[in-house]
Amino acid sequence: xxxxxxxxxxxxxxxxxxxxxxxxxxxxxxxxxxxxxxxxxxxxxxxxxxxxxxxxxxxxxxxxxxxxxxxxxxxxxxxxxxxxxxxxxxxxxxxxxxxxxxxxxxxxxxxxxxxxxxxxxxxxxxxxxxxxxxxxxxxxxxxxxxxxxxxxxxxxxxxxxxxxxxxxxxxxxxxxxxxxxxxxxxxxxxxxxxxxxxxxxxxxxxxxxxxxxxxxxxxxxxxxxxxxxxxxxxxxxxxxxxxxxxxxxxxxxxxxxxxxxxxxxxxxxxxxxxxxxxxxxxxxxxxxxxxxxxxxxxxxxxxxxxxxxxxxxxxxxxxxxxxxxxxxxxxxxxxxxxx
Amino acid sequence: xxxxxxxxxxxxxxxxxxxxxxxxxxxxxxxxxxxxxxxxxxxxxxxxxxxxxxxxxxxxxxxxxxxxxxxxxxxxxxxxxxxxxxxxxxxxxxxxxxxxxxxxxxxxxxxxxxxxxxxxxxxxxxxxxxxxxxxxxxxxxxxxxxxxxxxxxxxxxxxxxxxxxxxxxxxxxxxxxxxxxxxxxxxxxxxxxxxxxxxxxxxxxxxxxxxxxxxxxxxxxxxxxxxxxxxxxxxxxxxxxxxxxxxxxxxxxxxxxxxxxxxxxxxxxxxxxxxxxxxxxxxxxxxxxxxxxxxxxxxxxxxxxxxxxxxxxxxxxxxxxxxxxxxxxxxxxxxxxxxxxxxxxxxxxxxxx
Numbered sequence: 001x002x003x004x005x006x007x008x009x010x011x012x013x014x015x016x017x018x019x020x021x022x023x024x025x026x027x028x029x030x031x032x033x034x035x036x037x038x039x040x041x042x043x044x045x046x047x048x049x050x051x052x053x054x055x056x057x058x059x060x061x062x063x064x065x066x067x068x069x070x071x072x073x074x075x076x077x078x079x080x081x082x083x084x085x086x087x088x089x090x091x092x093x094x095x096x097x098x099x100x101x102x103x104x105x106x107x108x109x110x111x112x113x114x115x116x117x118x119x120x121x122x123x124x125x126x127x128x129x130x131x132x133x134x135x136x137x138x139x140x141x142x143x144x145x146x147x148x149x150x151x152x153x154x155x156x157x158x159x160x161x162x163x164x165x166x167x168x169x170x171x172x173x174x175x176x177x178x179x180x181x182x183x184x185x186x187x188x189x190x191x192x193x194x195x196x197x198x199x200x201x202x203x204x205x206x207x208x209x210x211x212x213x214x215x216x217x218x219x220x221x222x223x224x225x226x227x228x229x230x231x232x233x234x235x236x237x238x239x240x241x242x243x244x245x246x247x248x249x250x251x252x253x254x255x256x257x258x259x260x261x262x263x264x265x266x267x268x269x270x271x272x273x274x275x276x277x278x279x280x281x282x283x284x285x286x287x288x289x290x291x292x293x294x295x296x297x298x299x300x301x302x303x304x305x306x307x308x309x310x311x312x313x314x315x316x317x318x319x320x321x322x323x324x325x326x327x328x329x330x331x332x333x334x335x336x337x338x339x
Numbered sequence: 340x341x342x343x344x345x346x347x348x349x350x351x352x353x354x355x356x357x358x359x360x361x362x363x364x365x366x367x368x369x370x371x372x373x374x375x376x377x378x379x380x381x382x383x384x385x386x387x388x389x390x391x392x393x394x395x396x397x398x399x400x401x402x403x404x405x406x407x408x409x410x411x412x413x414x415x416x417x418x419x420x421x422x423x424x425x426x427x428x429x430x431x432x433x434x435x436x437x438x439x440x441x442x443x444x445x446x447x448x449x450x451x452x453x454x455x456x457x458x459x460x461x462x463x464x465x466x467x468x469x470x471x472x473x474x475x476x477x478x479x480x481x482x483x484x485x486x487x488x489x490x491x492x493x494x495x496x497x498x499x500x501x502x503x504x505x506x507x508x509x510x511x512x513x514x515x516x517x518x519x520x521x522x523x524x525x526x527x528x529x530x531x532x533x534x535x536x537x538x539x540x541x542x543x544x545x546x547x548x549x550x551x552x553x554x555x556x557x558x559x560x561x562x563x564x565x566x567x568x569x570x571x572x573x574x575x576x577x578x579x580x581x582x583x584x585x586x587x588x589x590x591x592x593x594x595x596x597x598x599x600x601x602x603x604x605x606x607x608x609x610x611x612x613x614x615x616x617x618x619x620x621x622x623x624x625x626x627x628x629x630x631x632x633x634x635x636x637x638x639x640x641x642x643x644x645x646x647x648x649x650x651x652x653x654x655x656x657x658x659x660x661x662x663x664x665x666x667x668x669x670x671x672x673x674x675x676x677x678x679x680x681x682x683x684x685x686x687x688x689x690x691x692x
Contacts, residue, residue: 087467089438089439092440092654092658093439093440094501094512102507103505104506105506107661108435108436108657109581110581110656111432111433113585119435120472121468122469122470131506131578131653131661133506133661134508139507139508159451159480160450160451161483161486162481163481165451165453227421228421228455228457229420229423230419307479310439312441314453314479
């Protein structure tokens with residue numbers, strides 16, 4: 001299954017090759033043209049009788065992770081984070097390091113030897129390290145180099161009532177939707193762009209948008225979902241199982257109102273459940289896309305993901321399917337030149 | 340059974356304190372081949388008896404080896420209106436080690452879940468330097484309250500979902516290596532004893548509830564009433580954040596504990612045996628009652644001379660504990676050679692102060 005393969009692939013920002021190769025192998029027979037630009041973005045075009053407007057759909061390929069910065073004399077690895085990771089989720093986890101995916105663990109001081117107040121303090125990055133079982137620097141260096149990327153070790157698992165747990169749902173869920181769209185839609189002209197390094201500052205999106213020069217762009221994302229118990233509803237950015245989340249504003253874009261209203265109309269007309277993304281936290285490739293060249297309109301449509309940026313993010317298959325249904329409906333409207 | 344495979348089966352099975360019986364079939368199957376009789380006592384301890392060479396009861400020496408079956412874990416405390424679970428801990432769990440973990444909730448059926456917490460966007464940036472308290476965490480099993488009510492009861496146990504995996508250099512990582520590594524060393528000991536003569540009767544006990552009360556060791560030591568009780572547990576492996584004086588090193592053999600919980604002459608004998616057979620070993624200092632089954636064994640009935648062997652283990656009570664397979668092997672070997680060195684003739688002298 002594609003979403004499984006995508007989420008279990010390695011693609012920490014700046015090291016997207018494995019994900020890129022997988023996506024290319026999936027789409028190459030379904031697109032008119034395909035190129036990898038100088039930054040590593042995939043820019044694919046599905047050509048069809050156009051309506052004079054360029055539609056671009058994007059999803060970023062990269063995921064948050066770690067990078068090795070030092071191998072100490074005991075063979076333990078020091079690291080820094082790549083992208084936004086709450087340091088508190090790293091403790092007592094397994095990780096995979098480098099090309100060969102060497103297994104390592106991030107341990108912690110035994111509770112028995114802690115002073116009482118230690119337990120209430122978060123462990124800082126400089127207190128954490130990865131243990132691969134090596135007992136010396138030399139033994140570790142046989143397997144690991146400084147600069148090796150580090151992934152969360154996390155399997156794709158379906159559970160509960162139609163839920164999926166995986167790492168990197170942000171944004172392999174977007175990649176998976178876009179690949180599916182490329183495969184299933186043959187009668188609409190659009191550009192499909194898979195970007196690099198979104199998590200470290202929207203690096204790939206600007207140059208890709210410059211190249212494609214779109215009139216309008218749909219950004220596909222996995223986004224924050226915190227439908228926790230006993231929260232005031234206005235504090236909940238998105239809910240699971242309430243359909244695709246349409247963005248209003250975030251730290252990088254104030255979304256074009258007219259374009260958003262058209263998207264909502266399409267959802268309502270097709271009876272597809274949707275929700276608004278009710279937080280201004282976070283940002284995505286739209287931030288660079290809507291101001292590329294002379295500017296263009298964008299909308300972000302996201303699959304809600306609980307525990308995002310952790311090894312165990314969670315999404316709902318019904319949200320995934322409804323997001324796909326909305327995308328198909330948008331393309332159909334675009335074709336009719338209604339959009 | 341291959342010892343690493345045995346260890347893998349043990350660690351991948353779940354058995355929180357008080358709920359250890361899932362492990363019974365694995366342990367019994369492995370122990371059967373090397374022992375004469377296996378019983379499960381009223382609290383759930385497995386006691387496997389291996390007869391010694393001496394048959395007359397007057398001169399018989401009894402040695403008890405205890406390694407605990409139970410592991411630390413969590414327990415369901417409440418079910419929220421959206422189906423999320425609230426929980427508490429069984430045994431010593433550092434709340435910092437459970438955030439974002441995948442878990443198995445042992446309800447009417449085993450249910451997969453994820454531990455989440457208060458969302459970052461609702462936290463003050465300064466809060467990121469504070470650990471999240473267990474009461475602010477939830478478990479998401481992806482079901483509505485109605486479905487959860489059918490499958491989960493308050494009081495159900497929860498374990499971290501983690502499988503034993505190989506690191507480099509013969510080290511392995513898993514949850515519950517404390518003290519399944521000790522049980523694996525017990526099997527190694529049986530394999531060694533199979534090849535050598537021993538006078539003493541051996542009672543291999545895999546004990547329950549060490550992490551909460553040591554009740555298993557207490558009642559099994561009473562039942563067995565051994566001349567010598569040996570706890571096989573894990574010791575703090577050396578890592579950068581720990582003082583060297585508090586730890587033992589992985590790959591350098593079992594720690595032999597010295598201190599009040601330990602019979603001084605028996606310990607000397609144990610070290611002597613280790614050195615005689617070139618079995619690597621280290622000294623572990625623990626002044627008072629140890630955090631092992633030996634603490635209970637020592638004060639059972641009129642008092643039982645006790646020893647502790649500690650397998651070096653890194654990151655104790657996390658779900659990524661690490662041990663070196665060599666240490667397990669050497670622990671088993673040392674146990675066996677020590678057992679073989681004890682006879683009814685020399686025991687009296689060894690126990691003299």
